[in-house]
Amino acid sequence: MGKRSLPALIALNVVLLLALVLTTLAPQPAQAQGFAAARFLMVSGPTQGRGQQDVIYIIEMNSARIVAAFYNSGTDTWEPIDGASMLGALRGN
Incomplete structure (x- = not known):
């Protein structure tokens, strides 16, 4: 090994060590939690007492x-009628 190659190798090791430290200490991007996306099903149908x-x-x-x-065209809004748990309805709750 020559006299010129030893300082070059030391400088290269210092640069690599700094790169390793910077990538290790850099803040990691935020990651979302592993919840599955919500899945929705929409079905239209008639109801009693609503006419048309x-x-x-x-x-x-x-x-x-x-x-x-249902959509109320008079007020230009969606109006919820009722909500429930399907599992509770099937169990009789």
């Missing part, structure tokens, strides 16, 4: 919750 209005039934598949809503 159909109802949209929105079911959240992960928790089996259901909500019924």
Whole structure:
């Protein structure tokens, strides 16, 4: 090994060590938790007592919750009618 190569190797090791320290100590980006995305099912259908209005039934598949809503054209809003747990309804609760 020559006299010139030893300082070059030391400088290279210092640079590599600094790069290792900087990548280790740099803050990591935030990561989302591992929850699955919510899955929804929307079904339209008739309802009693609403005349010409159909109802949209929105079911959240992960928790089996259901909500019924209709569009009120007079106020230009969606109005929820009722919500329930499908599992509770099947069990008779």
